[in-house]
Amino acid sequence: MQANQPLRVRDVIAELEAWAPPALQESYDNSGLLVGDWNAEVTGVLVSLDCTEEVVAEAAACGANLIVSHHPIVFKGLKRFTGSTYVERTVMAAIRQGIQLYAIHTNLDNVADGVNQRLASLVGCTTESQRILRPKASVLMQVVVYVPQGHAEAVQQAVFDAGAGRIGNYDECGWSVQGQGTFRPLPGAQPFAGQIGEREQAVEVRLEVVVEPWKLGGVLHAMKAAHPYEEVAHSVWPLENTLSNIGSGMVGELPGAMDEAAFLDRLKATLRCGAVKHTQLLGRPVRKVAVCGGSGSFLLGDAIRAGADVFVTSDFKYHEFFDADGRIVIADVGHYESEWQTTDLILKRLNEKFPNFALHLAKANPNPIHYR
Numbered sequence: 001m002q003a004n005q006p007l008r009v010r011d012v013i014a015e016l017e018a019w020a021p022p023a024l025q026e027s028y029d030n031s032g033l034l035v036g037d038w039n040a041e042v043t044g045v046l047v048s049l050d051c052t053e054e055v056v057a058e059a060a061a062c063g064a065n066l067i068v069s070h071h072p073i074v075f076k077g078l079k080r081f082t083g084s085t086y087v088e089r090t091v092m093a094a095i096r097q098g099i100q101l102y103a104i105h106t107n108l109d110n111v112a113d114g115v116n117q118r119l120a121s122l123v124g125c126t127t128e129s130q131r132i133l134r135p136k137a138s139v140l141m142q143v144v145v146y147v148p149q150g151h152a153e154a155v156q157q158a159v160f161d162a163g164a165g166r167i168g169n170y171d172e173c174g175w176s177v178q179g180q181g182t183f184r185p186l187p188g189a190q191p192f193a194g195q196i197g198e199r200e201q202a203v204e205v206r207l208e209v210v211v212e213p214w215k216l217g218g219v220l221h222a223m224k225a226a227h228p229y230e231e232v233a234h235s236v237w238p239l240e241n242t243l244s245n246i247g248s249g250m251v252g253e254l255p256g257a258m259d260e261a262a263f264l265d266r267l268k269a270t271l272r273c274g275a276v277k278h279t280q281l282l283g284r285p286v287r288k289v290a291v292c293g294g295s296g297s298f299l300l301g302d303a304i305r306a307g308a309d310v311f312v313t314s315d316f317k318y319h320e321f322f323d324a325d326g327r328i329v330i331a332d333v334g335h336y337e338s339e340w341q342t343t344d345l346i347l348k349r350l351n352e353k354f355p356n357f358a359l360h361l362a363k364a365n366p367n368p369i370h371y372r
């Protein structure tokens with residue numbers, strides 16, 4: 001984008017989705033642009049955990065026509081717009097005032113530098129110790145391509161430049177082996193080598209790289225552009241591998257052991273909780289902590305297997321608390337309390353990219369739960 005060009009909704013979304021690709025959202029989710037126009041010129045951005053009528057009014061008051069929220073206001077199909085629910089009223093208010101609504105939800109939960117890294121740091125885990133609690137499987141593809149000798153390096157470089165070959169903290173990961181390829185050009189072909197109607201033998205290199213699916217289109221395009229053959233022999237395979245930097249929850253270690261009660265008191269203060277619901281204390285120091293912003297009870301088994309002393313999350317049901325079973329302390333801090341810091345995270349990201357733009361943090365506190 002040129003400095004003198006107006007900022008469009010699609011520019012802001014492109015930055016957010018480079019960070020948290022929409023392909024990483026869970027199947028039940030509805031992240032992405034929910035209301036509005038991709039090409040609208042952005043007058044200001046308001047970042048909020050939830051999108052409510054109050055938040056839309058706040059955006060209008062501060063001149064922001066794009067609301068970026070963590071939770072999608074629309075989760076299931078709406079059949080009528082009569083204002084009978086807060087969801088309908090929020091959507092209608094946004095449309096009426098030309099305000100675009102964008103949600104960055106479970107895709108931001110699933111990246112290593114998203115919701116859960118922030119929460120893990122807030123509860124005191126050191127940066128070096130943090131890792132994904134349940135790495136996501138089946139989000140990786142493998143691309144295999146056959147390249148004539150002498151062109152392999154250029155094709156490999158092209159696919160690396162397009163983002164292939166990234167594994168955890170390594171990039172440019174690839175593998176190759178040399179072999180013999182054959183092909184027979186048919187009438188109409190314009191072969192790189194060989195004659196029409198005659199089988200050609202060629203020394204070729206088989207290149208293998210892994211690719212994240214959201215980069216696949218760009219990688220295949222770059223591969224074909226750099227490849228000398230008219231027909232590029234290649235294959236794309238889905239892999240069942242997990243990715244260490246993509247997945248749910250986070251586990252990490254405190255710089256030093258802490259007393260359980262002191263840890264919970266600090267947690268309550270740091271996350272500004274009205275109360276922390278927790279299972280019985282186990283009389284052992286807290287060293288390792290698992291976290292999951294939002295509803296994380298599905299990760300209890302992973303937290304126990306990871307050897308966490310405490311699992312910080314929210315939305316545990318009564319019977320699920322029993323599953324701690326003396327093996328871990330569940331600390332249910334409240335859904336809002338586990339995620340409000342996500343708005344700082346989104347704002348920081350946008351600020352780095354668009355430093356001179358009107359970016360606002362919502363003042364409205366949409367937490368529907370109160371304590372007394």
Ligand SMILES: [Zn+2]
Binds near residue numbers: 071293294335
């Ligand atoms: Zn949430």
